[in-house]
Amino acid sequence: MYLGLISLLILLAISLNIAIAVESRRVHDKIYTSISGASCFRRLNGTHQTGCSSSQYGSTGALHLIQVVEDFEFLLRNPPAPPYAPMIPPHLFTRENIMRLKEQGTSSISAVLLIGGKEKVTQFSHELTCPNRYSGLLLSESNETATCDTRNPENAWNPWGSGLLHEDFPFPILYISDEDEVNKLKSCFEKFNNYDYEGHNTRSLCSVELQQFMVGAVSSEVCIRRTNFLNNLGSTKYCDPLEGSNVYATLYPRNIQPNAVNGQANETNITDEKEKFILITCRMDTASMFDNIALGAMDSLTGYVTLMSIASTLKQYLPSNSSNLTKKTNILFVIFNGESYDYIGSQRFVFDMENFDFPSASTQRAPITFENIELMIDIGVLDEISTINVHTLNKTDKAEEFVRVLNSQSQNFNINYQLNVGNNIPPTSAQSFLRKIKTFPAIILNSKPQNKYYHSIYDNAANLNFTYYNHTEQNYTKLISTEEALQLFPAESVQMKIRNASTSVALALTQILFNQGPKVKGYASPLLIDELLHCFLEAADCRLFKDISPVNSLPGPPFPPMRYISVLMSPQDASGWTYRLMGFLLSDEVDTPEEKCAPLPLQWIAGPKGVGECRHTTNNYTYALSPAFLIDNYDWKSGEYSTWTESTWTKLSARMFLRPSRVHEIVTLSIGIVVLIISFCLMYIISSRSEVLFEGATSSSDA
Numbered sequence: 001m002y003l004g005l006i007s008l009l010i011l012l013a014i015s016l017n018i019a020i021a022v023e024s025r026r027v028h029d030k031i032y033t034s035i036s037g038a039s040c041f042r043r044l045n046g047t048h049q050t051g052c053s054s055s056q057y058g059s060t061g062a063l064h065l066i067q068v069v070e071d072f073e074f075l076l077r078n079p080p081a082p083p084y085a086p087m088i089p090p091h092l093f094t095r096e097n098i099m100r101l102k103e104q105g106t107s108s109i110s111a112v113l114l115i116g117g118k119e120k121v122t123q124f125s126h127e128l129t130c131p132n133r134y135s136g137l138l139l140s141e142s143n144e145t146a147t148c149d150t151r152n153p154e155n156a157w158n159p160w161g162s163g164l165l166h167e168d169f170p171f172p173i174l175y176i177s178d179e180d181e182v183n184k185l186k187s188c189f190e191k192f193n194n195y196d197y198e199g200h201n202t203r204s205l206c207s208v209e210l211q212q213f214m215v216g217a218v219s220s221e222v223c224i225r226r227t228n229f230l231n232n233l234g235s236t237k238y239c240d241p242l243e244g245s246n247v248y249a250t251l252y253p254r255n256i257q258p259n260a261v262n263g264q265a266n267e268t269n270i271t272d273e274k275e276k277f278i279l280i281t282c283r284m285d286t287a288s289m290f291d292n293i294a295l296g297a298m299d300s301l302t303g304y305v306t307l308m309s310i311a312s313t314l315k316q317y318l319p320s321n322s323s324n325l326t327k328k329t330n331i332l333f334v335i336f337n338g339e340s341y342d343y344i345g346s347q348r349f350v351f352d353m354e355n356f357d358f359p360s361a362s363t364q365r366a367p368i369t370f371e372n373i374e375l376m377i378d379i380g381v382l383d384e385i386s387t388i389n390v391h392t393l394n395k396t397d398k399a400e401e402f403v404r405v406l407n408s409q410s411q412n413f414n415i416n417y418q419l420n421v422g423n424n425i426p427p428t429s430a431q432s433f434l435r436k437i438k439t440f441p442a443i444i445l446n447s448k449p450q451n452k453y454y455h456s457i458y459d460n461a462a463n464l465n466f467t468y469y470n471h472t473e474q475n476y477t478k479l480i481s482t483e484e485a486l487q488l489f490p491a492e493s494v495q496m497k498i499r500n501a502s503t504s505v506a507l508a509l510t511q512i513l514f515n516q517g518p519k520v521k522g523y524a525s526p527l528l529i530d531e532l533l534h535c536f537l538e539a540a541d542c543r544l545f546k547d548i549s550p551v552n553s554l555p556g557p558p559f560p561p562m563r564y565i566s567v568l569m570s571p572q573d574a575s576g577w578t579y580r581l582m583g584f585l586l587s588d589e590v591d592t593p594e595e596k597c598a599p600l601p602l603q604w605i606a607g608p609k610g611v612g613e614c615r616h617t618t619n620n621y622t623y624a625l626s627p628a629f630l631i632d633n634y635d636w637k638s639g640e641y642s643t644w645t646e647s648t649w650t651k652l653s654a655r656m657f658l659r660p661s662r663v664h665e666i667v668t669l670s671i672g673i674v675v676l677i678i679s680f681c682l683m684y685i686i687s688s689r690s691e692v693l694f695e696g697a698t699s700s701s702d703a
Helices: 002-031 071-076 095-104 179-192 197-202 220-228 297-317 344-354 397-409 430-436 482-488 494-514 526-537 543-547 573-585 662-688
Strands: 059-065 084-088 112-115 173-176 205-211 239-241 243-250 277-283 330-336 373-379 387-392 416-421 442-446 588-590 602-605 613-616 620-625 645-647 653-659
Touching (some): 071 095, 084 205, 197 662, 220 645, 277 297, 297 494, 330 573, 344 430, 344 620, 373 397, 373 430, 387 397, 397 416, 430 442, 482 494, 494 526, 526 543, 526 573, 573 602
Parallel strands (some): 059 084, 084 112, 112 173, 373 442, 387 416
Antiparallel strands (some): 243 330, 243 620, 602 613
């Protein structure tokens, strides 16, 4: 009987706790409304911290809608109920306005919300006017770039840059693009805040709370030291280095290194000086101020797609065996990662070449050094493809010959290639090579900057004027004539422009290496370019990505892959898809069943027919991690290598609620204090008069 009663009491207690929890959740939901958006977070380098962070327990502010520049004055001139969280449309999210909030609103601004689309926006770039200004070729006796005029934006590589990406803000910034979310915030502001501004401190206000506290602070040097501190017995990490993977592949397979034993190469006499390469490079990454919103359509994707198209075209133009070439030179394609942050990928590549570590010994191939590179063709930004500048630091016969051949092969494509010699070279991967060896044979294909949304959330398909034509029934790898291409795409489409540029480069290289016309007729396929742009700008759940994946693998997500370099253990979608693409476009199909299609370099993929095919590949990864994190006692302030890290955080969240007035808060606190004092008084009286109040009660001594 007693056991049953006890069980019943336990069940009642559990039910009561559940009911209280459910009810408290309902109360919580009535008080708070979650807000979805993209956060600005903190990054650090060897000397500074950049980005945004909330206070440790979240930053709270009353909403205030900014509609014209004059609305900022209310927030900066003795506002009645600070702190506030201004909602700023993109056309007013300028350096001048945001820096005013930072410098003059230290006590009145707790958070910033960037809301809405870019209807009134004419330019929106948060990068510096001279990207990577401290990591390329430097002026003599200076730590600033020699290749860009930092004092004259008109002669800079990003004349519309605001530099906000490299500023440090004491408040969190949240980007909200969803129209429903924006309307929800505006409705709350109109209902509770948008009247009687001077009376804000006497009534409840619609407010937001942003939880975006960044653990890392000061600089990468301090952050890494704190993380590695011997007395830090826990597993706390304050920041992580920016790192990812470069992807490379050769046009022709390389011979196995005879000195390699069990993956370990002998550093004595291991290079083959007779093995020569033309190095073709670009970058895969991009950047923006907000987490996971960076498509880089014009700033890096056009160059990336151009390289992929060149690779696919050369694979069909040149003979299948390198011994049939007139000039016995292989082509090495490398796509660097992390170039937006002081050339992380290319710096590591150069470092590995210096130390005979590229490719790694595990590949059992001879290391490639600077002496093996005959020419480097670096594809930069191609904002305007009708006129492309060929930049070189030094005037060389190879550069002049290449430009001459380029122009002779581009007569049918309405492209003019102009040789530009001197220090005024673009911020591309070639700078890492030229900074190490100024005579390195590097040329850069780059157009005059026209991208007003460089490194921002608005450098997307619309900025590139891209329309997906979705010719799924066509073979996208087959070379086609101009007449066929114009039946599928308009002449002024971005697909045709990239097709023209990649074809002219492929024809020029074919003439240099093969000394005769292409092996097959036709030009680069705009169908492949159409698919590449669609996959990287609109959805990874695309036909091309499905074809290069294993048979029966899960489809890609219905959104484009992230191309921010990020940190170790984070999703590296762009590197993975790039690896598969290079493997597919530069490989040869082998008549081998699936069970025998292993190990690498043999790889089994679905293929365009979807039934599976075996490929003999040449693609591989290399590290894109700055040498600064490998060198003992590295001088973090030297500027020799990239030192970028990303702060860790515990939570990223945003919610809207009704904040009580200051008078309400004071009254509530006062009542609580009065109740507390009365309670203590009552307890004292009851305790001191217990003999009278509890007369006749059995005392413990009697018991």
